[in-house]
Amino acid sequence: MKTTYREAIRAALREALQQDKRVFLMGEDVGRYGGCYAVSQGLLQEFGEERIRDTPLSESAFVGAGIGAALGGMRPIVEVMTVNFSLLCLDQIVNTAATLRHMSGGQFSVPIVLRMTTGAGRQLAAQHSHSLECWYAHVPGLRVIAPATLEDMRGMLRLALDDPDPVIIFEHNALYNREGDLAEDNNVTDIRRAAVRRQGKDISLICYGGNLHKTLEAAEQLVLNGIDAEVIDLRSLRPLDEETVLASVRKTRRAVMIDESWRSGSLAAEIGMRVAEQAFYDLDAPLARVCTAEVPIPYPGHLEQAALPQVETIVSKAQEAMAQNV
Amino acid sequence: MEQKPSQVSREQGLRWLKDMSRIRRMEEKCAELYGQEKIRGFLHLYIGEEAVAAGAMSELGEDDAVVATYREHGHALMRGISMNAIMAEMYGKLEGCSHGRGGSMHLFDAATRFYGGNAIVSGGLPLSIGLALADKMQNRKRVTACFFGEGAVAEGEFHESLNLAALWQLPVLFVCENNLYAMGTALARSESVTDIHLKAESYGIFSAAVDGMDVISVNTAVCDAVKRIRKKSAPAFLEMRTYRFRAHSMFDPELYRNKEEVEQWKQLCPVATLTARLRAQQVIGEEDIAAIENAVAEEIQTAIDFAEAGHWEPVEDLMKDIYTNRG
Ligand SMILES: Cc1ncc(C[n+]2csc(CCOP(=O)(O)OP(=O)(O)O)c2C)c(N)n1
Numbered sequence: 001m002k003t004t005y006r007e008a009i010r011a012a013l014r015e016a017l018q019q020d021k022r023v024f025l026m027g028e029d030v031g032r033y034g035g036c037y038a039v040s041q042g043l044l045q046e047f048g049e050e051r052i053r054d055t056p057l058s059e060s061a062f063v064g065a066g067i068g069a070a071l072g073g074m075r076p077i078v079e080v081m082t083v084n085f086s087l088l089c090l091d092q093i094v095n096t097a098a099t100l101r102h103m104s105g106g107q108f109s110v111p112i113v114l115r116m117t118t119g120a121g122r123q124l125a126a127q128h129s130h131s132l133e134c135w136y137a138h139v140p141g142l143r144v145i146a147p148a149t150l151e152d153m154r155g156m157l158r159l160a161l162d163d164p165d166p167v168i169i170f171e172h173n174a175l176y177n178r179e180g181d182l183a184e185d186n187n188v189t190d191i192r193r194a195a196v197r198r199q200g201k202d203i204s205l206i207c208y209g210g211n212l213h214k215t216l217e218a219a220e221q222l223v224l225n226g227i228d229a230e231v232i233d234l235r236s237l238r239p240l241d242e243e244t245v246l247a248s249v250r251k252t253r254r255a256v257m258i259d260e261s262w263r264s265g266s267l268a269a270e271i272g273m274r275v276a277e278q279a280f281y282d283l284d285a286p287l288a289r290v291c292t293a294e295v296p297i298p299y300p301g302h303l304e305q306a307a308l309p310q311v312e313t314i315v316s317k318a319q320e321a322m323a324q325n326v
Numbered sequence: 327m328e329q330k331p332s333q334v335s336r337e338q339g340l341r342w343l344k345d346m347s348r349i350r351r352m353e354e355k356c357a358e359l360y361g362q363e364k365i366r367g368f369l370h371l372y373i374g375e376e377a378v379a380a381g382a383m384s385e386l387g388e389d390d391a392v393v394a395t396y397r398e399h400g401h402a403l404m405r406g407i408s409m410n411a412i413m414a415e416m417y418g419k420l421e422g423c424s425h426g427r428g429g430s431m432h433l434f435d436a437a438t439r440f441y442g443g444n445a446i447v448s449g450g451l452p453l454s455i456g457l458a459l460a461d462k463m464q465n466r467k468r469v470t471a472c473f474f475g476e477g478a479v480a481e482g483e484f485h486e487s488l489n490l491a492a493l494w495q496l497p498v499l500f501v502c503e504n505n506l507y508a509m510g511t512a513l514a515r516s517e518s519v520t521d522i523h524l525k526a527e528s529y530g531i532f533s534a535a536v537d538g539m540d541v542i543s544v545n546t547a548v549c550d551a552v553k554r555i556r557k558k559s560a561p562a563f564l565e566m567r568t569y570r571f572r573a574h575s576m577f578d579p580e581l582y583r584n585k586e587e588v589e590q591w592k593q594l595c596p597v598a599t600l601t602a603r604l605r606a607q608q609v610i611g612e613e614d615i616a617a618i619e620n621a622v623a624e625e626i627q628t629a630i631d632f633a634e635a636g637h638w639e640p641v642e643d644l645m646k647d648i649y650t651n652r653g
Contacts, residue, residue, distance in 0.1 A: 024463070050463060056493065061452045061486030068456020068470075071441065072391075074463060076456075091483075095446050096453065103443065104434035105425025106647035140648050164650035 001184065006176040008150045009039050012157040013077065017047050020075055023161065026053040026062055027079030027115075036081050037117060037176050063089035063114065067097050067166075070112040075161055080116040083132045083170065097166040098141030109164040113157065118146075119172040119210045119260055120308055126296035129304070131260040133170045133209075134267045137237040143167045144238040145191050148175070148212035150182040152235060155189025163191070170237075172210025172260075194241040196248065200230035203318050204248040206271055207258035208234040211309055215258050218314035225315075227322055237267060242274055249275050253284040254321045258309050263291035285324040288317045334542060339604045341384075342541045344618045346376040346597045349400040351622050352409060355630070356399070356416060356430075360576050364633075365416045368445075369430050370397040374539075374571035377596035378503055379404045381544030382471065385552045391439040391457045391470040393450040396431035397503075397570075398443055401473055407435045413629035419636030426639055427647065447508075448481035450474060451500075455487050458496035462559065469555050471499040476565075477508025479525065480516050488529045491561040499551055500526065500563040503538065505570045510582035526563035538566030539594040569594070 003011075016023045025040060031054040034041035044052040055062040059080060066078035080086045086093070097110045120129035137144045143165055147153045153171070160167035197212060198219050207215040212233050219229040230248050234240065249255045255275055257268035268289040275287060293307040334342075353371045360369050372379070375397075383404035386392065394401040402412055407423050415422025416430050424434045424443070432443040441457065444450040454472035461468040478484050479502065491498050502522055506513050513520050526533035532554060537543040544566060551562040569591040573580045604610045639646075 056486070056489060058482075058486035058489065060483045061455060061490050064449070064452020064483070064487070065456035065459055065490060068453040068458070069460040069463070070456070071453070072457045072460025072464075074460045091446055091449060092452060096444070096449055100434075100442075101650065102647050103424060103428040103432040104436070104647075105422070105427045107424070107434055107436040108441070109650045143649070 001182045002179060003150065003182045004176065005150060005153050005178050006037065006039055008153040008182060009157070009171065010041070010043070012154045013040065013043060014046070016077070016157055016161055017043070017051060020161070022073065022075040023077065024051040024053060024074065025077045025079065026055055026066060028055055028057060028081055030054060030079050035079070037173065039176070040079070059085055059088040060092055064092040064096065066112045066114070067092060067110055070110045071108055075111055077113045077115060077157070077161070080114060082128060082173070083116045083118045084127055084130050086116055093136070093142070093166070093168070094139050098139050101165065102141060110166045111161075111164050112166045113160045114166065114168045116168065116170060117173040118170045119174055120292070120297045120304060121174045121210075123299055123301050123304055125299040129297035131292065133237055134261050134265070136168050137267060139238070141165070142238060143191070143236070144170070145236050146170045146172070146209035146234070148172075148209050148233050148235070150180045151188045154182065156191055159189065159191045167191075170209060174210050178213075191236055192241065194235055194244040195233045196230060196244065197233045198229065198231040200228040200252065202228045202252055203254040203256065203321055204230045204232055204245070204252045205256050205258060205314065205318065206232045206234065206245060208237060209260070211258045211260055214309060214311050215314055218311045218318065221311065221315050222318055225319065227318060229318060240271070240274070245271060246275065246279050249279050250282045253282055255287055256314065256317045256321055257287070257289040258314055259289065259291050260309060261292060262294045263289060264294065266291055283326065285321045285326060288321050290314050290317050333607065334604065334609065336609045339600065339609050340614060340618070342380055343597070343600055343604065344622065345380040345404060346541065346600070347618055347622045348409070348625065349376045349379065349403055350597055352403065352626055352629070353399060355626050357572075357576070359416070359630070365430065366418070367429050367431070368396065369576045370574065371572045372397050372400040372570070374591065374595070375503060375505060375568045376400055377541040377544050378501065378538050378566045378568055381541040382501060382548040385545065385548045386469060386471055389439070389466070389468045391441060391468065393441045393454045393457070393470065393472040394443060395447070395450060395474055396443070396445040397475070398433055398473070399430070402433040402435070402440060405435070405438045405440050407433065407438055407440060409625055409629040410632040411435070413633040414636045417633040417636060419633055420639045421632065421636040448474065448478035448483040451478065451483050451487035454498050455490050455496060458491070458498045459494065462494070462496060467556060469497050469499055469552055471501060473501045473503060475508060476502055476504040476506070476513055476522055477511070477516070479522055488526060488531060488563075492529045492531050495560045497555045497559050498561045499548070499555055500561065502563070502565045503568055504565050505568050507570070507574070507583065509574045509578070512582065523563060523565040531561050531563045533563040533565070535565045535567060538568030539596050539599070541596055541600055
């Protein structure tokens with residue numbers, strides 16, 4: 001079935017709202033406006049304002065209210081427009097949602113689902129373009145996921161709602177308009193395991209979210225150079241599916257991490273270190289990564305593109321790694 | 327402020343006296359235990375403010391929820407969490423109400439719907455909004471009581487939460503325990519308008535200032551507010567004017583206020599004034615007071631024994647209760 005990422009998420013939201021009365025969607029402009037990325041368009045008309053709940057501009061209060069509602073037996077899906085604005089409710093997410101279970105000695109779970117967009121590429125300048133998902137992936141008590149395919153967009157929400165703990169879903173804003181074929185069966189999705197999106201024997205390209213498509217494209221170009229790349233889509237940023245990553249690297253003996261956050265303290269850094277810790281002697285080349293330049297994302301298109309991971313940079317990093325033999 | 331009703335029944339008087347004594351004596355003991363390094367970390371005592379928790383909590387039903395701050399021993403005790411479980415938590419023992427994982431600042435109890443124990447100033451307010459929202463959406467007639475200090479009023483979350491509560495007409499009872507100091511910052515040094523209940527009014531929330539040193543005034547005000555909330559399914563706000571006799575925490579040298587001021591407020595001690603009034607009204611006698619003191623002393627000793635005999639969670643369980651399904 002031909003569809004867009006946006007429609008896939010909307011279908012997932014609709015299904016969740018239909019299946020479970022406890023589910024409701026809350027956030028800025030999710031109702032009358034239809035969602036700032038038009039994801040929730042039409043849902044207000046279908047489900048009413050109790051369940052498609054417009055909130056004032058008060059990230060901390062409505063995210064905190066989502067946490068309270070989850071404690072009170074509801075299954076809130078709370079949309080924060082972008083990860084950039086989620087810094088206004090960081091306290092509620094990190095200090096409350098992530099800690100309540102632990103601090104209460106296991107008495108309270110917080111089954112909230114937080115959705116936020118992330119990523120750059122639309123010339124929205126620095127305050128609308130950051131990729132801060134690794135900040136959340138740093139926090140024990142949270143589950144952090146990043147759907148990159150239509151199937152994952154459709155399927156991960158349900159799995160997130162079934163999870164008794166707080167789950168943050170990062171939707172890369174460049175994906176919403178993307179079209180593709182959505183498989184009929186919904187069994188291909190998973191929020192625990194990384195996915196091997198392309199089998200290959202020469203090098204592992206490890207990525208997630210909005211960069212999956214660039215990475216797959218890079219892999220196709222590498223074929224022309226006689227390089228057979230394996231592409232790993234992490235899907236879950238916390239916890240990380242180390243096993244799939246390590247198995248791939250042990251097979252290909254080379255790895256490049258592709259990550260849209262800044263390289264200092266990035267997930268790419270974390271994955272690289274885990275590979276170094278556990279598969280160092282399996283490596284035939286130094287680990288490499290393609291991250292965003294360490295600059296607040298600039299407004300001009302050419303500078304923005306220069307800051308971000310690109311197909312060409314992925315290709316050349318992979319070629320460099322292939323040229324080395326340690 | 328509310329008028330004080332003149333006559334208190336013997337039964338009610340004894341109950342309040344005992345409740346406030348339980349908080350007072352337990353905390354005095356905690357300070358001692360802190361000195362002995364049995365209790366560690368931050369310890370914030372409620373001494374001086376007992377009338378608020380004692381007068382307020384009895385107006386809540388079993389199904390209602392309570393959200394509190396790090397100065398919550400009194401609230402926890404009044405909510406019905408056993409002194410044993412509270413004391414064991416202060417020790418960090420497995421038998422504590424948060425299984426030792428929280429300590430003094432993070433008392434939790436699912437059975438009594440006691441949701442903390444939050445050490446982020448103002449952090450509990452959004453939570454109370456959500457709990458009330460869940461009740462409203464599920465057509466339950468419950469109240470969520472949210473206790474916080476006047477320091478929280480300066481945070482954005484306070485305003486965001488009051489706005490939401492009023493906008494969505496949520497059954498939340500906001501109880502601001504205005505003890506005049508946020509750590510060392512006097513209210514007048516942090517707020518342009520120091521009449522806190524006026525802020526709630528500006529959001530269209532029913533609001534009143536209450537003599538928080540007088541358990542009867544507290545009780546009367548809370549009783550009215552809770553009735554109102556249940557009837558109208560709308561929030562209410564009470565500013566309890568109170569004072570803490572002790573330092574902010576055990577680390578505080580109290581450089582910001584003078585001894586005379588503290589002494590003046592101590593004249594309004596809620597335990598002493600209630601005792602005096604009940605005596606003057608000849609509702610209670612010396613033997614009643616002695617009986618309370620004995621019962622409380624015994625309860626405290628039992629709690630200490632319980633905590634002492636409690637267990638340290640095995641280190642192998644370190645990774646427990648981070649996620650629901652993974653240990
Ligand atoms: C967000 C936040 N900022 C600062 C602190 C440090 N802090 C702990 S208690 C406190 C004072 C709070 O005063 P108030 O709300 O009046 O409560 P009280 O201690 O008087 O009961 C401060 C500033 C904190 N815990 N949380």
